Amino acid sequence: MDSPNIIVFTRDLRVRDNPAFEAAVSMPGPTVALFVFDELITDKKPTSSNRFQFLIDSLRDLDASLKKIGSQLIIRQGKWVNEIAKVVDETQSKQIHISNDFSLLAKTRLEALIKKGESIGFGVTVHSGVSLVEPGLLTPADGREYKVFTPYYRRWLETSWRKPVKTPESIQSIDLDGGHIEILEKYDQKNLSPFLLKGGETEGVSRLNDWMAREISDYEKGRDDIEGDRTSRLSPYLHFGCLSPLEVALQALEFGGDAFVRQLCWRDFYLQILHYRPDSSRKDYRDRKYEWNKDPEAFELWKEGKTGFPIVDAGMRQLLAEGFMHNRVRMIVASFLTKDLHLDWRIGAEHFMNYLVDGDIASNQLNWQWVAGTGTDSNPHRIFNPIRQSERFDTDGKYIRKWVPELKNILGNEIHDPDRKLRLEVSYPEAIVDHHEAIAIYKSKYSG
Numbered sequence: 123m124d125s126p127n128i129i130v131f132t133r134d135l136r137v138r139d140n141p142a143f144e145a146a147v148s149m150p151g152p153t154v155a156l157f158v159f160d161e162l163i164t165d166k167k168p169t170s171s172n173r174f175q176f177l178i179d180s181l182r183d184l185d186a187s188l189k190k191i192g193s194q195l196i197i198r199q200g201k202w203v204n205e206i207a208k209v210v211d212e213t214q215s216k217q218i219h220i221s222n223d224f225s226l227l228a229k230t231r232l233e234a235l236i237k238k239g240e241s242i243g244f245g246v247t248v249h250s251g252v253s254l255v256e257p258g259l260l261t262p263a264d265g266r267e268y269k270v271f272t273p274y275y276r277r278w279l280e281t282s283w284r285k286p287v288k289t290p291e292s293i294q295s296i297d298l299d300g301g302h303i304e305i306l307e308k309y310d311q312k313n314l315s316p317f318l319l320k321g322g323e324t325e326g327v328s329r330l331n332d333w334m335a336r337e338i339s340d341y342e343k344g345r346d347d348i349e350g351d352r353t354s355r356l357s358p359y360l361h362f363g364c365l366s367p368l369e370v371a372l373q374a375l376e377f378g379g380d381a382f383v384r385q386l387c388w389r390d391f392y393l394q395i396l397h398y399r400p401d402s403s404r405k406d407y408r409d410r411k412y413e414w415n416k417d418p419e420a421f422e423l424w425k426e427g428k429t430g431f432p433i434v435d436a437g438m439r440q441l442l443a444e445g446f447m448h449n450r451v452r453m454i455v456a457s458f459l460t461k462d463l464h465l466d467w468r469i470g471a472e473h474f475m476n477y478l479v480d481g482d483i484a485s486n487q488l489n490w491q492w493v494a495g496t497g498t499d500s501n502p503h504r505i506f507n508p509i510r511q512s513e514r515f516d517t518d519g520k521y522i523r524k525w526v527p528e529l530k531n532i533l534g535n536e537i538h539d540p541d542r543k544l545r546l547e548v549s550y551p552e553a554i555v556d557h558h559e560a561i562a563i564y565k566s567k568y569s570g
């Protein structure tokens with residue numbers, strides 16, 4: 123009998139257009155579908171409960187999909203490489219299939235797995251599937267990462283994308299002792315954001331189809347409409363690979379969704395930066411020699427949504443309640459933290475990672491750096507004026523009223539910056555900083 127092939131799922135938690143999964147199933151011999159909770163991630167404190175629960179939902183959904191085609195998910199926990207090697211030993215497998223990934227942790231453990239395979243006799247085949255265009259495939263003349271988005275985007279559009287792979291219709295499976303789906307019960311999380319999205323491929327595909335039918339044709343106009351809440355919210359499904367970025371892009375293009383596909387390219391753009399500069403998750407991508415302030419009290423007020431800037435507070439409260447924040451509001455609150463308060467982008471990025479259901483090392487850290495001016499933005503001194511932004515993109519104040527209920531009865535334009543008397547009446551705090559003064563200080567120090 124042919125020896126089994128193992129598909130090690132990581133953040134490619136889907137059966138559709140999953141090249142690693144399809145390759146494992148296409149080989150002669152049975153397939154073992156494996157997921158390992160890596161103790162380096164599960165033991166990390168604090169882990170994001172929101173993201174962990176989304177992962178668990180996604181694993182349950184993957185198991186259900188596998189069962190429909192004659193297989194099931196095997197789940198183990200511990201040292202990632204050792205646990206995989208144990209399953210290789212139990213099943214006498216010779217070959218592992220896995221999706222490529224680009225964070226330092228993902229790369230280090232993949233290298234260790236390949237080495238282990240070389241020493242004990244199994245092969246590891248790495249497939250594309252997390253990004254749409256693999257990092258490293260497109261390089262500028264100096265042979266490393268693209269540092270500027272537009273030239274990368276042009277090349278990304280011109281390059282020929284792989285073809286989606288078929289969804290396997292049946293699997294020859296073998297059973298193993300232990301590690302079946304029931305063990306997930308012990309991982310179910312408490313203290314979740316009350317309005318958290320549900321994870322999984324089934325949920326992702328249904329949201330994708332529904333959203334595309336409603337919004338894609340008007341995406342360019344709708345994406346900045348904070349109060350309309352018209353973006354796709356597909357980011358967590360893309361982060362965990364419940365959706366294939368390739369399939370999402372192809373579907374969008376069918377509907378003329380070029381502006382949406384451009385946003386998907388930002389995801390790949392940041393992945394290729396992280397691939398070449400893994401240290402950019404912690405270090406300034408471009409060192410601007412900023413001397414960050416230290417102000418724990420202001421940082422707490424920012425986290426709690428009590429800065430006295432309605433749009434900033436609405437965003438920070440949405441983050442706590444939903445584990446999500448609208449993209450434009452992410453830029454506004456990040457600019458407020460780094461330019462108005464001049465606090466280090468790393469502490470803001472960490473708070474986001476603790477709550478965001480789509481929290482992603484590449485997209486989060488590098489977007490934070492973009493706003494802070496240490497990243498890839500060609501204009502590092504870009505400032506988001508929280509009041510002007512609010513007037514422009516939450517024109518009627520609907521978003522503010524939803525997330526800052528103290529202000530819900532304030533009518534008209536005042537919602538964006540209520541006067542002192544109104545603030546007192548509804549117990550809403552004074553602004554913790556004068557925006558113009560704060561920006562003048564920032565500019566005098568750094569953009570002279």
Ligand SMILES: Cc1cc2nc3c(=O)[nH]c(=O)nc-3n(C[C@H](O)[C@H](O)[C@H](O)COP(=O)(O)OP(=O)(O)OC[C@H]3O[C@@H](n4cnc5c(N)ncnc54)[C@H](O)[C@@H]3O)c2cc1C
Binds near residue numbers: 355356450452485487
């Ligand atoms: C400070 C800050 C932190 C961020 N942290 C994250 C994060 O941890 N994870 C994350 O996925 N995105 C992050 N983003 C990018 C962006 O805000 C989210 O991808 C977007 O808000 C998700 O909502 P959506 O799916 O409705 O987006 P849509 O507008 O529907 O966009 C479709 C998809 O394109 C991708 N995309 C859109 N904008 C960006 C962008 N600027 N950078 C990278 N990819 C993008 C996402 O995969 C998104 O799902 C961050 C942005 C900022 C300014």
